[in-house]
Amino acid sequence: MIDAHYHRNGYPAYLRTPDCETSFHGIHPWQAADSFDLDAICAQLMADPSSGVGEIGLDRLKAKTISDSQRKLFAQQLALAAELRRPVVLHGAKCWGEVVAACRPYKGRIPAFLFHGFSRSAGLLPEIFALGGYVSIGPALLNDHAVNYRELVKELPLERTLVETDMDYSLPDNDPDETLRQIVSTLAALRGESESALAARLADNARAFLQSLSGR
Numbered sequence: 001m002i003d004a005h006y007h008r009n010g011y012p013a014y015l016r017t018p019d020c021e022t023s024f025h026g027i028h029p030w031q032a033a034d035s036f037d038l039d040a041i042c043a044q045l046m047a048d049p050s051s052g053v054g055e056i057g058l059d060r061l062k063a064k065t066i067s068d069s070q071r072k073l074f075a076q077q078l079a080l081a082a083e084l085r086r087p088v089v090l091h092g093a094k095c096w097g098e099v100v101a102a103c104r105p106y107k108g109r110i111p112a113f114l115f116h117g118f119s120r121s122a123g124l125l126p127e128i129f130a131l132g133g134y135v136s137i138g139p140a141l142l143n144d145h146a147v148n149y150r151e152l153v154k155e156l157p158l159e160r161t162l163v164e165t166d167m168d169y170s171l172p173d174n175d176p177d178e179t180l181r182q183i184v185s186t187l188a189a190l191r192g193e194s195e196s197a198l199a200a201r202l203a204d205n206a207r208a209f210l211q212s213l214s215g216r
């Protein structure tokens with residue numbers, strides 16, 4: 001089973017396929033107001049050539065206005081991902097349009113984009129796919145009231161789809177494997193596909209997302 005996006009001990013982010021776990025180094029938009037060390041992120045990326053950049057982006061969930069420091073931090077990290085040719089994991093809660101716009105100049109320069117937890121703004125999907133972007137489907141799919149989300153995931157091109165828990169694996173009450181099983185099962189039922197074929201396809205997609213990293 002793959003998990004395209006999860007955490008350990010807070011912000012450090014990861015992606016796992018059946019064969020390996022990949023780290024993502026970056027400063028989350030929620031940390032933009034804190035003191036942070038972008039040089040340290042750069043050093044981590046240089047020391048680990050098989051790591052990506054994330055979780056980075058913009059956020060309107062915690063505050064209605066996106067601060068200048070958050071925009072600047074996001075721009076700096078996109079530039080870093082382009083310079084080092086690393087895939088990125090993106091956060092864009094309630095402001096996906098702005099995140100997509102910020103990524104636009106990096107088409108072909110950042111090797112892969114993962115729009116993690118993307119659940120709204122279906123109108124942005126053509127541009128996301130034109131960037132070569134992937135969309136990962138999260139536990140919100142398990143909510144029976146998520147009618148629009150369930151419609152959206154039925155229409156996603158399968159080759160651009162991943163699944164994720166966005167859980168913190170270090171918290172003992174979380175059960176990511178069971179959550180992933182339920183997401184894949186629900187997705188397979190919605191799309192009229194077999195669970196095993198879908199799981200295999202998702203693993204192939206995760207490997208394709210990571211293919212720009214050295215040693216893959």
Ligand SMILES: [Zn+2]
Pocket residue numbers: 005006007013055166
């Ligand atoms: Zn996350």
